[in-house]
Amino acid sequence: DVKVTQSSRYLVKRTGEKVFLECVQDMDHENMFWYRQDPGLGLRLIYFSYDVKMKEKGDIPEGYSVSREKKERFSLILESASTNQTSMYLCASSSFFEASGANVLTFGAGSRLTVL
C-alpha cells in the first residue's frame, strides 16, 4: 500500500514566520506534488517534482518554495507566512513506471495551516 505521510496535521503560525511542511512517501515514486485546497476553489497545484533536486512551478507558486533532496521527501516552504496562506495543503505522489501510473496520485491526509 502506497503511503504518503504529512508530518503535521495542524499548524498555527504567525505572520512573517518561516514554515516547513514535510511530506514523505514510502513507495519509491518519482513524482511528488504539493496542492493547496480552499473551499470553492478545489485543488490548485503549487509545485511539483519529477526527480531529486528538480522542481517545477505549478499554477500558484508565488510565496512558496520547495526542496527535494531525497527521492522520498518533498518539502514545501513558506519563507514568510501571510494570512492569505491559511489553507489546507495536500501532498501527493505518483510513479511513471506503473501502467499509466504517472497520473494516478496518492494523497497524504493533509496539513491544515492557520496563519495569524
Next chain:
Amino acid sequence: AQSVTQPDIHITVSEGASLELRCNYSYGATPYLFWYVQSPGQGLQLLLKYFSGDTLVQGIKGFEAEFKRSQSSFNLRKPSVHWSDAAEYFCAVGADRGSTLGRLYFGRGTQLTVWP
C-alpha cells in the same frame, strides 16, 4: 490547457436514492479522467479512473462513471446512496504525454449531503 468543470457545488440526496455527479473537461486529446473522494479532514482517495477502452468504468464503493467523448463528460453515478457516501467529490483530468505528464487538473468539487 486542461480544465475541469463540476457544475454542482452542493447536492443533497436521500439515503437509498440514486446519484449522479456531473463533470465536464476540456482537453485536446484523449484525456485520463479520475474521480476522487474526500471525507472530512482527510486526504483524497481514488474512486475510479479512465485511461482507455470501455467507456463505463467501475470503481470502489459501488461507484461507476461513464466517459462520453462527444459531450466531454465523465459523470459519476451510484444506484443507491449510503449515508457514509457524504463527502466531497473531485473530478480530475490528466494528460498522457507532453510537458504536463503526471499533473492532474481538478474541478472545484461537489459536496454531497445524504439525508437519512
